Structure formats: structure tokens, C-alpha cells
Amino acid sequence: MELVFGPVPSRRLGRSLGINNIPPPKKCSYSCIYCQLGRTWELTIERRRFHDSRSIADAVGLRISEVGGQIDYITFVPDGEPTLDRLLGEEVKLIREVSDKPLAILTNSSLIFRSDVRADLLDFDLVSIKMDALSEGVWRRVNRPHPSLSLAEILEGLKIFARDFSGKLIVETMLIDGVNTFSGELESIANFLRKIEPDKAYLAIPTRPPAEGWVKPAAEEKLVEAYEIFKEVLGAGRVELLTGYEGSGFQLGRDPVKDLLAISSIHPIRVDYAIQILSRRGERAEEVIGRLIDRGELKLAEYRGRKFLIRGFRK
Missing domain, CATH: 1.10.10 (Arc Repressor Mutant, subunit A)
Incomplete structure (x- = not known):
């Protein structure tokens, strides 16, 4: 398995060099109905070691030397939930020794109730979290969390983290037709986001094959309604739609098939x-x-x- 891939194009992050710090098959604390990686093979909340930290930093340094300076972010975006890696904080420190590029992480934020996870996330320049639901029933239907997780604890952890974090905090909400697109749910999400004051809130729809074939993107009128609700609560400058495929600007290294x-x-x-x-x-x-x-x-x-x-x- 390649530890580092890309850069790949991202509307949120520009050209993002990806780090796959969680090896396949997919290990995650959620098994979201819309996940482009399919259903979760191992539903877990146990933090453990997956790789040698130095090997990840070395792979990042090598990849940067291959692709040159066309990188906007180095991003932890693995086949699963990146905060399951208990060496995450150490990996960040070692990567900063080989590159001055800003570091980002895409997390479902399910483990953010843990102080050690929050401490690791504080070392990033940009943290992207998921917020697909605020009510217990919708959360369980959309994200299908590990049974020991508590939505209330996650929300409290998010408030603590947002208070302490000095980097850029962005939020993505995936809108699924007939599941989390009801006005009351959208208003609840927006009102919670006002408490944590993200730099940007993205409203997204599935654009790639989801884990469950019945999943459909929110209808256009629901996208408009969601945008208007979020805009009213957070301000227009903080809300953006992510509704299209992000393009073909992948950059391959010396072995294009492996990449x-x-x-x-x-x-x-x-x-x-x-x-x-x-x-x-x-x-x-x-x-x-x-x-x-x-x-x-x-x-x-x-x-x-x-x-x-x-x-x-x-x-």
C-alpha cells in the first residue's frame, strides 16, 4: 500500500498531497451510507499504531521531491478515520521536519471527545470535520456509528476543540435526499455550527458511488433551502456548495499504475x-x-x- 499519493485536486484544499495513514481494508468509527470507500470493514474506536512514523515522513519527503512545489496542503485522508492512528501527533511533527507545507486532516470528528485526539488535531493548520446530523436518529441512520459512541459527547468535544484551535476549521455536511434534508435538521446543524464558528461550512452531495445504492443526492430545492438556512445563521461568506466532481488534475509519479x-x-x-x-x-x-x-x-x-x-x- 502506498502511504502517500497525489497531489489530487480539491476545491477546499487546492492541490492536496494525500497521506493514507490507515491501511486497508477500511477501518473507521462510522460506516456512512454515502461513503465513497464503501462500507466499513472494521467498525472500531480503538486508537492503535498502524505504521512507523518515520516511514510516513520519509514517504512525504520523497513524494515532494518527485512532484516539485505544486502542493498546497499535505493532507491526512486515509482509507478510514485518520484519528484512529495513535501516532498521529508524532507523524505531524516529523513531517514538519521535511516540509514547510501546511498540514490538513479530514476527520469525521467522532473521537474528538477524547483529549488526546484533540491534542493531536491542534497541531494541524487546517481541520475539516463532518457534521451530517444533530438529532440522534438521523445521526445513526446517516453515519451508522460504532455503538459505544455518544453524539452528545462528540458535540461537546467539538465545542472544546473549536475554542482552543487557532488554525482554519472547516465543516462539511453531506445532504442525502429524504434523510437529513428536513428543515428542522438543517436548522439544528446550522445553529450548532454557529457555536463553533467554522471558517467555512460546505454543503455537499454525493458525486461518486456511495456505500449504499439507494442513497440519492438532495434535490436542487433542498440544496437551495439548506444554503439559505446556513447563510442566515452563519453569514453568506461562510457557506459554500460542493456539488460537482472535482476534476482530473491528478498528478502521477514515476509509476503511474501504482499511483x-x-x-x-x-x-x-x-x-x-x-x-x-x-x-x-x-x-x-x-x-x-x-x-x-x-x-x-x-x-x-x-x-x-x-x-x-x-x-x-x-x-
Whole structure:
């Protein structure tokens, strides 16, 4: 498994060099119905060691030397929940020794009730959290959390963290048709976000194949309603929609096939874009993709009329 991949394009982070600090198959404290990585194989809240911290820092330094300076953030965005890694804080310190690029993390914030997790997150320049529901029933339906987790404890942990954090805090809310798009739920989310004062609140819809085939993106009128509710509570400058595929600006290293596999384990890729990036590197793109599919290393998935490539170890 590649520890570092990309950079990949992100509207939130620009060109993001990804760190996969949680090895596959997917280990997470949630099993969200919309997750582009599929269902969670190991539902857990146990923090443990997954890699040697120095190996991650060395892999980051090597990748930066390969791709040059076209990186806006170095981002922990693994196949699972990054705060399950108990060496996370140590990895951040070692990465700062090999790069001066800002560090970001995308977390579902489910473990933020723990003081050790908050301490690790305080070392980042940017923290992106999830906030898909404020009521217990909707939270359990959307995020399908580990049974020992408490929504009330998570919300309290978020308030403590937001008070202490001096970096950039952003929030993403995934809107699922008929699940968390009711006016009362949207108002509750927005009112809680006002308490933690994020720099930006993103309203998103699924744009890649979700874990559950019945999941549908919120209808256009619900997106507008959500935007208006959030804007009224948080202010227009703090609310933005994330409703489109983020593009084909993936950057491959010396082994484009290995990089394609690494990226597709975290970030499902449209088939037409995969063909483009492999062809630019002189590969017989369709033959390569077909061979990887035949070997089970890649799988095809279709969502909203488009075909995507995903890694073959999904559940």
C-alpha cells in the first residue's frame, strides 16, 4: 500500500498531497451510507499504531521531491478515520521536519471527545470535520456509528476543540435526499455550527458511488433551502456548495499504475479521466485498466450515469 499519493485536486484544499495513514481494508468509527470507500470493514474506536512514523515522513519527503512545489496542503485522508492512528501527533511533527507545507486532516470528528485526539488535531493548520446530523436518529441512520459512541459527547468535544484551535476549521455536511434534508435538521446543524464558528461550512452531495445504492443526492430545492438556512445563521461568506466532481488534475509519479491504484483506494476516479492521465504518461490506458480489472485490483462502479474506478478490496 502506498502511504502517500497525489497531489489530487480539491476545491477546499487546492492541490492536496494525500497521506493514507490507515491501511486497508477500511477501518473507521462510522460506516456512512454515502461513503465513497464503501462500507466499513472494521467498525472500531480503538486508537492503535498502524505504521512507523518515520516511514510516513520519509514517504512525504520523497513524494515532494518527485512532484516539485505544486502542493498546497499535505493532507491526512486515509482509507478510514485518520484519528484512529495513535501516532498521529508524532507523524505531524516529523513531517514538519521535511516540509514547510501546511498540514490538513479530514476527520469525521467522532473521537474528538477524547483529549488526546484533540491534542493531536491542534497541531494541524487546517481541520475539516463532518457534521451530517444533530438529532440522534438521523445521526445513526446517516453515519451508522460504532455503538459505544455518544453524539452528545462528540458535540461537546467539538465545542472544546473549536475554542482552543487557532488554525482554519472547516465543516462539511453531506445532504442525502429524504434523510437529513428536513428543515428542522438543517436548522439544528446550522445553529450548532454557529457555536463553533467554522471558517467555512460546505454543503455537499454525493458525486461518486456511495456505500449504499439507494442513497440519492438532495434535490436542487433542498440544496437551495439548506444554503439559505446556513447563510442566515452563519453569514453568506461562510457557506459554500460542493456539488460537482472535482476534476482530473491528478498528478502521477514515476509509476503511474501504482499511483492510480493508490489514488483509487481513497478517491474513486472517473474512467475517462483515468484514461487521460495514463495516456499522457505513454501507457496503453484501456489495456492497463482492463488488466487491473481482470486481476481484481480495480472495479467498475456506475453512479449518476458515469463510470468510476475503485479499488478491488471494497466490501
